[in-house]
Amino acid sequence: MKTKKIVLPDSELPRQWYNIVADMPNRPLPMLHPGTKEPVSKELMNRIFVEELVDQEFSTERWIDIPERVQDIYRIWRCTPLVRATELEKALGLSDGVKIYFKNESVSPAGSHKPNSAVPQAYYAAKQGLHRMTTETGGGQWGSAMSMAAEMFGLDLRVYMVKVSYNQKPYRKLMMNTWGADVFASPSDTTDAGRAALAADPNDGGSLGTAISEAVEMVLKNEDARYCLGSVMNHVSMHQTIIGEEVLRQFEMVGDYPDVVIGCFGGGSNFGGIAYPFLRENLTKGRKTRLIAAEPTSCPKLTRGEFQYDFGDLAGLTPLIPMYTLGHDFHPADIHAGGLRYHGAGTVASQLLRDGLFEAVDIDQVESLAAGVLFAKTEGIIPAPESTHAIRAAILEAERAMEEGVSKTIVFNLSGHGMIDLYAYELYLSGSLKNIALSDAEIAKTTSTLEKLIR
Amino acid sequence: MKTKKIVLPDSELPRQWYNIVADMPNRPLPMLHPGTKEPVSKELMNRIFVEELVDQEFSTERWIDIPERVQDIYRIWRCTPLVRATELEKALGLSDGVKIYFKNESVSPAGSHKPNSAVPQAYYAAKQGLHRMTTETGGGQWGSAMSMAAEMFGLDLRVYMVKVSYNQKPYRKLMMNTWGADVFASPSDTTDAGRAALAADPNDGGSLGTAISEAVEMVLKNEDARYCLGSVMNHVSMHQTIIGEEVLRQFEMVGDYPDVVIGCFGGGSNFGGIAYPFLRENLTKGRKTRLIAAEPTSCPKLTRGEFQYDFGDLAGLTPLIPMYTLGHDFHPADIHAGGLRYHGAGTVASQLLRDGLFEAVDIDQVESLAAGVLFAKTEGIIPAPESTHAIRAAILEAERAMEEGVSKTIVFNLSGHGMIDLYAYELYLSGSLKNIALSDAEIAKTTSTLEKLIR
Numbered sequence: 001m002k003t004k005k006i007v008l009p010d011s012e013l014p015r016q017w018y019n020i021v022a023d024m025p026n027r028p029l030p031m032l033h034p035g036t037k038e039p040v041s042k043e044l045m046n047r048i049f050v051e052e053l054v055d056q057e058f059s060t061e062r063w064i065d066i067p068e069r070v071q072d073i074y075r076i077w078r079c080t081p082l083v084r085a086t087e088l089e090k091a092l093g094l095s096d097g098v099k100i101y102f103k104n105e106s107v108s109p110a111g112s113h114k115p116n117s118a119v120p121q122a123y124y125a126a127k128q129g130l131h132r133m134t135t136e137t138g139g140g141q142w143g144s145a146m147s148m149a150a151e152m153f154g155l156d157l158r159v160y161m162v163k164v165s166y167n168q169k170p171y172r173k174l175m176m177n178t179w180g181a182d183v184f185a186s187p188s189d190t191t192d193a194g195r196a197a198l199a200a201d202p203n204d205g206g207s208l209g210t211a212i213s214e215a216v217e218m219v220l221k222n223e224d225a226r227y228c229l230g231s232v233m234n235h236v237s238m239h240q241t242i243i244g245e246e247v248l249r250q251f252e253m254v255g256d257y258p259d260v261v262i263g264c265f266g267g268g269s270n271f272g273g274i275a276y277p278f279l280r281e282n283l284t285k286g287r288k289t290r291l292i293a294a295e296p297t298s299c300p301k302l303t304r305g306e307f308q309y310d311f312g313d314l315a316g317l318t319p320l321i322p323m324y325t326l327g328h329d330f331h332p333a334d335i336h337a338g339g340l341r342y343h344g345a346g347t348v349a350s351q352l353l354r355d356g357l358f359e360a361v362d363i364d365q366v367e368s369l370a371a372g373v374l375f376a377k378t379e380g381i382i383p384a385p386e387s388t389h390a391i392r393a394a395i396l397e398a399e400r401a402m403e404e405g406v407s408k409t410i411v412f413n414l415s416g417h418g419m420i421d422l423y424a425y426e427l428y429l430s431g432s433l434k435n436i437a438l439s440d441a442e443i444a445k446t447t448s449t450l451e452k453l454i455r
Numbered sequence: 456m457k458t459k460k461i462v463l464p465d466s467e468l469p470r471q472w473y474n475i476v477a478d479m480p481n482r483p484l485p486m487l488h489p490g491t492k493e494p495v496s497k498e499l500m501n502r503i504f505v506e507e508l509v510d511q512e513f514s515t516e517r518w519i520d521i522p523e524r525v526q527d528i529y530r531i532w533r534c535t536p537l538v539r540a541t542e543l544e545k546a547l548g549l550s551d552g553v554k555i556y557f558k559n560e561s562v563s564p565a566g567s568h569k570p571n572s573a574v575p576q577a578y579y580a581a582k583q584g585l586h587r588m589t590t591e592t593g594g595g596q597w598g599s600a601m602s603m604a605a606e607m608f609g610l611d612l613r614v615y616m617v618k619v620s621y622n623q624k625p626y627r628k629l630m631m632n633t634w635g636a637d638v639f640a641s642p643s644d645t646t647d648a649g650r651a652a653l654a655a656d657p658n659d660g661g662s663l664g665t666a667i668s669e670a671v672e673m674v675l676k677n678e679d680a681r682y683c684l685g686s687v688m689n690h691v692s693m694h695q696t697i698i699g700e701e702v703l704r705q706f707e708m709v710g711d712y713p714d715v716v717i718g719c720f721g722g723g724s725n726f727g728g729i730a731y732p733f734l735r736e737n738l739t740k741g742r743k744t745r746l747i748a749a750e751p752t753s754c755p756k757l758t759r760g761e762f763q764y765d766f767g768d769l770a771g772l773t774p775l776i777p778m779y780t781l782g783h784d785f786h787p788a789d790i791h792a793g794g795l796r797y798h799g800a801g802t803v804a805s806q807l808l809r810d811g812l813f814e815a816v817d818i819d820q821v822e823s824l825a826a827g828v829l830f831a832k833t834e835g836i837i838p839a840p841e842s843t844h845a846i847r848a849a850i851l852e853a854e855r856a857m858e859e860g861v862s863k864t865i866v867f868n869l870s871g872h873g874m875i876d877l878y879a880y881e882l883y884l885s886g887s888l889k890n891i892a893l894s895d896a897e898i899a900k901t902t903s904t905l906e907k908l909i910r
Contacts, residue, residue: 007463007464010459087527111874152542152832175837177880178831178884378607379564419630
């Protein structure tokens with residue numbers, strides 16, 4: 001019997017998150033105040049974010065203890081299984097030496113990896129005595145997870161959801177409502193940023209950039225509220241490293257070790273969550289695992305963006321962030337994978353990519369959904385549209401190994417299931433989904449305004 | 456640290472299903488041919504069902520080996536976790552001696568316990584050389600699971616889905632389509648039974664009884680097709696006993712043993728799946744575990760039905776089945792828990808209930824969904840509307856123990872999550888859901904025709 005699934009008992013739950021910043025050859029550049037161009041202070045950040053999360057954002061400590069109460073909640077579903085994709089391997093005709101594993105983050109109550117950060121964010125907010133939080137959500141995975149976590153810690157939550165997703169995914173809204181959150185389609189008429197977007201185009205379907213502007217504006221206007229974010233920031237990726245730390249232990253249990261680690265890439269927390277613990281092993285123990293971020297061709301900030309200072313939102317309310325970006329006014333096409341439509345990449349991931357410590361590939365949406373359907377037909381699980389990019393990248397790596405006649409152990413992060421995102425599969429199955437490749441001119445148009453931000 | 460979650464490694468997956476028939480003090484009465492009133496033959500059953508499943512249906516063997524290939528598929532998600540509902544316990548203010556556990560069947564690829572039977576059913580069908588299967592589905596959990604399993608074993612599947620669910624749950628249809636199945640709203644115009652129903656009432660929202668008639672008729676008209684069923688039959692409950700066998704091992708691991716085992720009750724397979732292994736321990740080892748089936752007040756066959764011979768479907772195409780029933784022409788109200796709307800209870804469960812070997816309680820739909828929301832807000836998981844009946848029953852048992860000042864260990868089967876069934880929560884949250892209590896006259900009206908079936 002091949003081992004199908006590697007499970008860890010409750011007692012093996014990692015007790016600390018890992019902070020890649022401690023081991024980076026080059027630390028990330030500071031975020032800057034857009035007016036003064038000086039590094040942003042903790043004090044300014046504390047006005048927007050929960051204090052302990054700001055501390056974590058600036059921290060250079062290698063390990064951060066996971067609070068007991070957060071461990072309690074994690075144990076509802078963690079440790080998650082590491083599964084050998086034996087049925088997929090069979091369908092691909094792989095030889096014994098070419099192995100594909102997936103980390104099954106879809107078994108969480110919200111159906112994705114997002115609760116790994118939502119739970120500690122809600123915990124620290126409650127610990128600070130806060131009662132009101134705001135956030136935004138694209139595909140809906142983060143908004144759902146944060147709704148669950150906020151409810152668990154007695155916080156009121158307001159979610160700005162990108163309108164196109166809000167309309168496509170009524171069940172996402174229902175999930176958030178069931179967990180007690182208020183959900184607004186963004187652009188909304190509840191903020192200046194939303195009203196401005198609607199004035200410019202009443203049919204504006206929204207973007208993460210606009211939704212972030214709305215959520216941040218709401219915090220700036222309400223002294224007792226704080227904003228939280230489901231990706232991009234380093235503290236978020238750090239919370240997600242529990243994924244990779246578990247995977248390390250799980251491979252140890254079966255005496256294997258991955259040659260390739262793959263995650264899809266939106267803001268970077270799902271990728272960082274599985275990859276950074278392996279990057280530490282590369283940096284500190286001479287391991288040579290390849291780390292691959294899989295992004296959509298329609299929002300290719302890693303493969304075609306500029307490394308520059310840029311805003312995190314459309315309205316320019318955030319600090320200037322040093323990152324690979326397509327420009328904060330980049331308006332991504334309405335692709336199926338809403339969680340991957342963000343224009344930028346986060347400071348840590350951007351610096352690591354610049355230093356050549358991981359690779360990025362772009363995957364088009366028809367091929368990624370085809371991989372998702374193959375996965376559903378073999379391993380049973382219908383993957384989140386976001387996760388299908390990682391599956392496609394894993395299949396490409398396996399096929400390459402077969403062509404080269406080499407052994408290879410591949411693991412990807414199944415960041416979530418797609419049960420609430422089935423309209424993407426409907427589009428695919430009906431044949432109405434087309435690939436979206438951007439011309440160089442389109443890329444240049446949105447990135448051309450970047451230079452002046454820092455000058 | 457309280458143990459939160461008890462997990463079993465792959466190597467602990469049970470290798471055999473348990474057949475309660477071997478240990479029943481009174482075997483179930485035979486099913487009868489409606490014309491001759493003679494016990495139905497295997498030959499007749501073989502025309503409708505897969506042969507090896509018919510053998511299992513008639514089997515009195517205590518243990519049936521689980522085929523290796525089925526074990527392979529089970530291991531994608533099994534063994535499922537047994538979780539201590541510590542957060543729910545806290546919200547209820549339970550003392551240390553009153554404990555609630557849940558078996559988390561929601562982590563399967565289809566989101567419910569249904570694949571436990573769908574996978575072996577598809578396996579045996581493929582082994583018999585069949586290519587075409589038909590089935591019906593109420594809430595959609597079974598149709599989804601069978602679609603997944605059929606695809607895995609290369610079978611074409613046609614699903615008749617109760618129309619009211621079909622319309623309420625577009626995502627269910629999409630799930631089944633993603634796994635390659637053809638889905639028809641029942642009553643449909645593809646069968647005589649469907650056309651007759653539509654002629655009588657063009658707005659007929661359908662019922663499981665009608666959908667079964669359609670699926671069986673399709674098989675009777677197509678020599679190479681076979682029908683499969685997601686509950687009611689003993690072979691289905693038997694496949695589901697893998698749940699209870701795992702729970703037994705899991706309690707052994709932590710040195711605990713349940714005083715009360717609870718499952719919601721539609722056709723009986725989810726209840727039997729968790730309860731029958733504990734019933735065996737009661738019957739053969741003198742254990743005294745109480746086994747509780749939780750049914751909706753709106754479809755109360757166990758608590759208010761008659762024990763009688765009745766058809767399994769509306770049109771009268773099935774054999775006569777000895778069971779607790781509300782009458783095969785009982786048309787259940789459009790309640791939120793589609794999977795619990797069936798008029799009958801299956802021969803084995805019915806005989807066991809008649810012999811006083813388990814208890815039945817009825818739970819109304821507002822209280823069950825309130826329990827579901829409480830569960831979602833504490834343990835995070837949004838339960839399937841069906842499962843909320845079991846949660847409510849578990850809470851009532853815990854509250855009773857507190858009143859009586861006794862210790863009690865309670866376990867219920869969380870048969871699935873509700874992410875595809877959120878409209879039920881929408882109704883509840885909007886306050887538009889009302890309890891449905893049937894008058895004695897309403898019950899008598901549908902059961903009054905039963906007597907003549909066997910005379």
